[in-house]
Amino acid sequence: MSNITTYLAELKMEELPQEVEKELAAGKDPKEILAECQEGMVIVGEKFANEEYYVSDLIMSGVLFKEVAALLEPHLKQGDVEYKGKVVLGTVENDVHDIGKDIVGNMLKASGFEVVDLGVDVPPQKFVDALKESDAKVLALSCLLASCYDSILATVNAVKDSGLRDQVKIVIGGGPVDETIVDYSGADAYGVNAQDAVDLCEGAIK
Amino acid sequence: MSKYDDNYQLLIDAINFKNKRPLTSFSGPAVGAILSGMTIAELVADPVKGTYKTIDFIHEIDDECGGINLVNSIPTGLNMVVQISMLWYSKVLIPGIDIGENTVWQVQEKKLIDSDQYDEIIKEGFGNFAKKNIIPNIIDIDYMNKYLKIFAESQETIFNKYKDMGYPITQDFRCPTTMIPFEWLSGMRSMSELLLDCYTQLDKVKEVCDAIFEEKYAETEAGLEKVKTNRDVVGAWTGGWRTASAMVSPKIWDTLVWPYMKKSAEQVIHAGKISVLHLDQNWNRDIERFGELEEGKYILNTDGMTDLRAARKKLPKTCFMGDVPATLLTAGTPEQVYDYVTRLIDDIGPEGLIVTAGCDIPESATRENIVAMFKAANEWS
Numbered sequence: 001m002s003n004i005t006t007y008l009a010e011l012k013m014e015e016l017p018q019e020v021e022k023e024l025a026a027g028k029d030p031k032e033i034l035a036e037c038q039e040g041m042v043i044v045g046e047k048f049a050n051e052e053y054y055v056s057d058l059i060m061s062g063v064l065f066k067e068v069a070a071l072l073e074p075h076l077k078q079g080d081v082e083y084k085g086k087v088v089l090g091t092v093e094n095d096v097h098d099i100g101k102d103i104v105g106n107m108l109k110a111s112g113f114e115v116v117d118l119g120v121d122v123p124p125q126k127f128v129d130a131l132k133e134s135d136a137k138v139l140a141l142s143c144l145l146a147s148c149y150d151s152i153l154a155t156v157n158a159v160k161d162s163g164l165r166d167q168v169k170i171v172i173g174g175g176p177v178d179e180t181i182v183d184y185s186g187a188d189a190y191g192v193n194a195q196d197a198v199d200l201c202e203g204a205i206k
Numbered sequence: 207m208s209k210y211d212d213n214y215q216l217l218i219d220a221i222n223f224k225n226k227r228p229l230t231s232f233s234g235p236a237v238g239a240i241l242s243g244m245t246i247a248e249l250v251a252d253p254v255k256g257t258y259k260t261i262d263f264i265h266e267i268d269d270e271c272g273g274i275n276l277v278n279s280i281p282t283g284l285n286m287v288v289q290i291s292m293l294w295y296s297k298v299l300i301p302g303i304d305i306g307e308n309t310v311w312q313v314q315e316k317k318l319i320d321s322d323q324y325d326e327i328i329k330e331g332f333g334n335f336a337k338k339n340i341i342p343n344i345i346d347i348d349y350m351n352k353y354l355k356i357f358a359e360s361q362e363t364i365f366n367k368y369k370d371m372g373y374p375i376t377q378d379f380r381c382p383t384t385m386i387p388f389e390w391l392s393g394m395r396s397m398s399e400l401l402l403d404c405y406t407q408l409d410k411v412k413e414v415c416d417a418i419f420e421e422k423y424a425e426t427e428a429g430l431e432k433v434k435t436n437r438d439v440v441g442a443w444t445g446g447w448r449t450a451s452a453m454v455s456p457k458i459w460d461t462l463v464w465p466y467m468k469k470s471a472e473q474v475i476h477a478g479k480i481s482v483l484h485l486d487q488n489w490n491r492d493i494e495r496f497g498e499l500e501e502g503k504y505i506l507n508t509d510g511m512t513d514l515r516a517a518r519k520k521l522p523k524t525c526f527m528g529d530v531p532a533t534l535l536t537a538g539t540p541e542q543v544y545d546y547v548t549r550l551i552d553d554i555g556p557e558g559l560i561v562t563a564g565c566d567i568p569e570s571a572t573r574e575n576i577v578a579m580f581k582a583a584n585e586w587s
Binding site: 011013014051053054055056057059060063094095096097099102103145146147149175176177178180181183184193 | 299305306309310312313314315396397398401402404405406451452453454455456458486487491531532533534535536537538542568569570571
C-alpha cells in the first residue's frame with residue numbers, strides 16, 4: 001500500500017498533504033495520487049463499517065481529501081479525472097441546514113463522484129432543472145427537519161412530473177429520516193450517515 | 207392526594223424502577239400551539255400565549271388518551287430563538303423574519319471563532335468572551351433582552367399553571383446544569399473545524415473545555431443552591447447531540463464528552479435533583495457508561511436512534527424516557543404509532559419507562575398520532 005493510501009486511511013492530517021507535495025515535486029502523476037487517495041477512502045469506508053471509525057472520522061477523511069484535491073487541482077488537466085457518476089445534491093426547501101449535506105458532498109467527491117451541489121433551501125423545480133442539465137442519475141436530498149418531509153415529497157413528485165423518475169434514483173438522508181419517510185415520499189432509499197450515502201449512490205449507478 | 211402529587215409519586219417510582227405501568231410525558235415546545243392554530247412565527251413572537259395554548263392542548267388530549275402524567279421540554283414562556291441561541295452559541299433564524307412564518311426556527315451554524323482564540327477564552331473567562339465575541343454576533347441584544355424580561359415576568363405563573371393542571375416537569379429551567387463544553391464549542395467553531403482541532407490539537411481543546419466547564423460549574427452550583435429545597439423543581443437537562451457515540455470517535459468521547467457529561471449529571475444529583483440526560487442520535491456504543499451514575503437518580507431520554515432493547519440489557523434498572531421517532535409521529539398512521547409503543551413496552555417492560563416522543567414531539571406531528579402514542583401506553587396490558 002502506498003504512503004498516500006496509508007496516510008489517508010489512517011487520517012494523518014499533517015503527513016498526507018506533505019507527502020502529496022513531496023510526490024508532486026518528484027514528478028509523480030497527479031492522477032495516480034488521486035487514485036491512491038480514493039483507495040484510502042475505500043479503507044476509511046471499511047473501517048467505518050467495522051465500527052473502527054465513526055462519523056467524526058468520516059468528516060476528517062472528507063476534509064483531508066478536500067485538501068489533497070486542492071493541491072492536485074493545478075496539476076490536473078480537463079478530462080484527467082474520470083468520475084464514477086454524477087449526483088445532484090441539496091437540502092430540501094425550507095431547510096437551511098448544510099453540515100450533513102456538506103459532509104455527504106465531500107465523501108461523494110472523495111469516492112469519485114461528480115457532485116452538483118445546489119445548496120440549502122432548494123425548491124423542487126431547481127432539483128429537476130439540475131437533473132436535466134447535468135444528466136445525473138442520482139438525486140440526493142438532505143433533510144434535518146421533521147417539518148420538511150413535505151418538501152421531500154414535493155421534490156419526488158416534481159421529478160415524477162418531469163418524466164425523469166424512471167431514470168433517476170432518489171436517496172434521502174438527515175437526522176429524522178428513515179423508512180417511514182421513504183414510504184411517505186416515494187424516494188428509493190435512505191441513509192443514516194455519509195458512508196451510507198456513498199454506498200447508496202454506488203448502488204444506484206450500477 | 208392531588209393529581210399533581212399522584213403523578214409526582216409515579217415519577218419517583220419510575221426513576222426507582224418501582225412503577226408497574228408505563229408513564230406518559232408530553233414533550234414539545236411548539237406542537238401544542240401549532241395544533242391549536244398558531245403559526246410558528248406567532249409562537250415565537252408571543253411565547254407566553256403559545257405556552258397557554260400548549261397547556262390547553264395537553265389538557266384536551268389528556269382525557270382523550272387516558273391520561274398524561276408528566277411534561278418535559280414544554281414551553282415556559284421563553285422565546286425559542288433566545289433559548290436555542292444560548293444553548294448552541296450559534297445564530298438561530300427567526301420564523302416570520304429570517305424564514306417563512308410556518309418554518310421552524312433553525313440553527314445556522316458557521317465558524318464564529320478561530321482556534322487561536324481558545325487562549326482568549328481561557329484567559330478572559332468564557333462568560334466574558336461570549337458576551338464580547340459571540341452573543342452580539344448571533345442575536346440582537348434588544349430582542350434577547352425583551353424576551354428574557356417577558357420570561358422573567360411570566361415564568362412563575364406558568365410553572366404554577368402546569369402544577370395546577372397536575373403535571374410535574376421532569377426537566378426544569380429553574381434547575382441549572384453545567385452541560386458539555388464540546389456542544390458549545392461546536393456551535394462557535396462549527397463542527398468540522400472543532401473536529402479538525404480535536405485531531406490536530408486535542409490537548410488545547412481539552413484545556414479550553416476544562417476552563418469553560420469549571421466556570422459554568424461554579425455558576426450552576428450557585429443556581430442549584432437556590433432551588434435545592436423546592437420539591438417542584440424535579441430535575442435538570444443535560445443534552446448531547448453532536449457528542450453522541452455515533453458522531454465522535456471513542457478517543458474524543460472519552461476525553462471531551464463523558465467526563466463532562468458525568469460531572470454535570472453528578473452535580474445535579476448531589477443537589478438532590480434528577481439528571482435528565484437528553485440523548486439525541488445514537489449512543490449505543492457507550493450506553494453502558496451511564497451505569498456509572500447513581501441508580502435511581504437519572505433518566506435517559508433517547509430519540510429512537512439508540513437501541514433501547516439493547517440498552518435495557520446493559521442498564522437493567524435505569525429509567526428510560528422515549529423514544530417514538532419524529533418520522534412516525536409526522537408521517538406515520540395512528541396504528542403504526544400505537545404498534546410501535548406497544549412493542550416497545552412488550553420488549554423492555556413497563557418498569558422504569560416513560561413513554562414520550564424521541565427528542566420532542568415535532569411541530570409537524572398530527573394530533574391523532576400524539577393521542578395514539580399515549581393511548582398505547584395507557585392501554586398496554
